Amino acid sequence: MSIRRVLITIAICIPLIALLAFGLTRDPNEIPSPLPGKAAPEFKLVAMDGSADTVNLASLRGKVVVLNFWASWCLQCRDEHADLSMAANLYRERGVEFYGVLYNDQAANGLRWIEEMGGQSYASLLDPGSRTAVDYGLYGVPETFIIDQEGRVIRKKIGPTTVSELASFIDPLLTAGPQQESTE
Amino acid sequence: MTMLLLALLTVATQPAGLLAQANAAPAVQEGPRTHEETQLERDTRRLAAELRCPVCQGLSLQDSPAELSQEMRAIIRDQLLAGKSVDEVKQYFVDKYGEWILLEPTPKGFNLTVYIAPMLLLLGGAGFLYVTARRWTRQGATTAGTEPAENRTAHVG
Numbered sequence: 001m002s003i004r005r006v007l008i009t010i011a012i013c014i015p016l017i018a019l020l021a022f023g024l025t026r027d028p029n030e031i032p033s034p035l036p037g038k039a040a041p042e043f044k045l046v047a048m049d050g051s052a053d054t055v056n057l058a059s060l061r062g063k064v065v066v067l068n069f070w071a072s073w074c075l076q077c078r079d080e081h082a083d084l085s086m087a088a089n090l091y092r093e094r095g096v097e098f099y100g101v102l103y104n105d106q107a108a109n110g111l112r113w114i115e116e117m118g119g120q121s122y123a124s125l126l127d128p129g130s131r132t133a134v135d136y137g138l139y140g141v142p143e144t145f146i147i148d149q150e151g152r153v154i155r156k157k158i159g160p161t162t163v164s165e166l167a168s169f170i171d172p173l174l175t176a177g178p179q180q181e182s183t184e
Numbered sequence: 185m186t187m188l189l190l191a192l193l194t195v196a197t198q199p200a201g202l203l204a205q206a207n208a209a210p211a212v213q214e215g216p217r218t219h220e221e222t223q224l225e226r227d228t229r230r231l232a233a234e235l236r237c238p239v240c241q242g243l244s245l246q247d248s249p250a251e252l253s254q255e256m257r258a259i260i261r262d263q264l265l266a267g268k269s270v271d272e273v274k275q276y277f278v279d280k281y282g283e284w285i286l287l288e289p290t291p292k293g294f295n296l297t298v299y300i301a302p303m304l305l306l307l308g309g310a311g312f313l314y315v316t317a318r319r320w321t322r323q324g325a326t327t328a329g330t331e332p333a334e335n336r337t338a339h340v341g
Contacts, residue, residue, distance in 0.1 A: 130255040137280035139238030
């Protein structure tokens with residue numbers, strides 16, 4: 001009788017423990033995004049530097065676009081800033097466009113932050129009312145989106161990124177580009 | 185003198201009265217619009233209560249004071265104003281954030297476990313209680329039946 005009771009207890013507890021252990025392997029802060037593989041939401045945003053220049057995603061078709069959402073109050077954005085600026089310089093000649101989008105912040109704060117950080121090698125854009133941020137399913141900063149030549153979201157990176165990681169996202173798209181052209 | 189003052193007062197207040205009437209007239213005409221706004225606010229509030237705040241822990245957009253939640257509520261309102269239905273606006277957020285954004289998952293597929301499991305557990309618990317209680321009462325009856333007669337009389341006494 002007691003052996004039967006032990007077996008029943010084990011039969012109930014093991015699946016429960018397995019379920020909880022599976023839960024521990026997952027990052028609760030990481031929300032799976034439905035965007036990768038889908039068309040990148042269009043945007044037309046004004047430059048943060050006050051030049052009144054606008055950037056329209058539709059006009060960037062044919063190019064790989066790296067879109068990084070950041071804020072001056074975001075600590076992790078400091079960690080990736082140098083890497084993003086370096087990657088933008090490295091990939092400029094290969095036609096990759098880098099843009100920052102200021103999230104929930106004032107342009108003056110953003111400009112001051114860039115000055116403190118020693119500059120930014122690409123333009124940052126303003127997103128009043130966080131309309132573009134919500135269009136991209138943003139729930140924090142930094143978040144980086146890699147958009148391919150056909151305007152599809154290929155990757156969504158949550159948290160700070162690095163040059164090597166960006167290269168691992170961008171390089172396959174750049175090598176795939178000419179191959180696709182050759183087959184057409 | 186008093187009469188003169190009264191006359192002056194009447195003249196002075198008359199334009200104000202007319203002005204008030206002029207202001208009151210459009211307010212009456214705006215009645216239906218106010219009603220529409222109330223419906224819009226109601227839909228916005230209802231939908232915001234069904235959507236999860238992305239930067240909070242288990243709070244709805246409606247309950248969250250976060251800036252992103254306020255902006256998302258404004259987006260709900262604007263999309264409803266633009267003529268989208270409540271379901272279309274909800275779908276917009278699901279397209280951007282996935283099913284995760286819904287505080288109540290849709291009851292289909294694997295999500296059904298969330299709805300069925302508590303009922304099964306409740307039924308299982310009730311069954312377990314029933315069986316255990318019956319066993320206890322049966323055991324109690326058996327021991328009471330085997331008790332010596334003097335003990336039973338002692339209890340009664």
